[in-house]
Amino acid sequence: MKIRRTCRDVTRLVLESQDRPLSGLESLSLRLHWLACSGCRRFRLQQQFMRQAMGRWRDDRDNG
Amino acid sequence: MSDDTDFARQVEALRPQLLRFARCQLRNDAWAEDAVSDTLLAALEKPGSFAGRSQLKTWLVGVLKHKVIDQLRRHAREATVLTTDDGEDLDESLFEPAGGHWRESPQDWGNPEAQLGQRQFFEVLEACMDHLPPTQGRVFMMREWLELGTEEICKELQITATNLWVLLHRARLRLRECLQQRWFNAAKPA
Numbered sequence: 001m002k003i004r005r006t007c008r009d010v011t012r013l014v015l016e017s018q019d020r021p022l023s024g025l026e027s028l029s030l031r032l033h034w035l036a037c038s039g040c041r042r043f044r045l046q047q048q049f050m051r052q053a054m055g056r057w058r059d060d061r062d063n064g
Numbered sequence: 065m066s067d068d069t070d071f072a073r074q075v076e077a078l079r080p081q082l083l084r085f086a087r088c089q090l091r092n093d094a095w096a097e098d099a100v101s102d103t104l105l106a107a108l109e110k111p112g113s114f115a116g117r118s119q120l121k122t123w124l125v126g127v128l129k130h131k132v133i134d135q136l137r138r139h140a141r142e143a144t145v146l147t148t149d150d151g152e153d154l155d156e157s158l159f160e161p162a163g164g165h166w167r168e169s170p171q172d173w174g175n176p177e178a179q180l181g182q183r184q185f186f187e188v189l190e191a192c193m194d195h196l197p198p199t200q201g202r203v204f205m206m207r208e209w210l211e212l213g214t215e216e217i218c219k220e221l222q223i224t225a226t227n228l229w230v231l232l233h234r235a236r237l238r239l240r241e242c243l244q245q246r247w248f249n250a251a252k253p254a
Binding site: 006007008009011012015016018019020038039040042043045046047048049050052053054056057058060061062063 | 085118121122125126155158159163164165166169170171172173176179180185186189190207208209211214225228229232233236237239240243
């Protein structure tokens, strides 16, 4: 498995990380990619945003 | 009026909301009706055990989640049929085919706290979830609303982990795209 990844590949891994634990190599390849790629850094922040939003949404819906 | 009649009225009053939740998860009116009816029947067995409307709602939603899973299990085959929309991959439109770079770099969405404090944001988010293709929507909601683990979703729907990841991947990219268009690109009230 290669350590250098495309943005497309990094995006897939960021999404999958919400549903399965990533391997050490996968995590390392993400970190290295983020150092060099501002687009993928922003995508990662967008996903954190969505996670936060879904948590808030779920609380409101179930207990509001 | 007796307490029981009053209780029946409170339960009935929550029905439209429960139906909306069930439809959003199941994407099928008949299944949703069944899940909600089973939920309300369970509540009517227990008059007098709830202190107020909010406790009743929390309890009903908890029961509904189980009844909704029963429906998904029962209709697993139909629930996992892919429509054309379900099969469509956004990857092609997001990335250059050759080098796999972003065609258009993701934008800065700003401070979550500022956006998440606005009720309209959640209206847009719900509309975007409702617009997911049916099977993508079902698995996404199983994960985000029912909070099921991926193994459990695979077991209930009889699909492979790889199939599930693909569906969740597509759903999350679609939801992101929808929020970008309908919230972040739209003119927002200050």
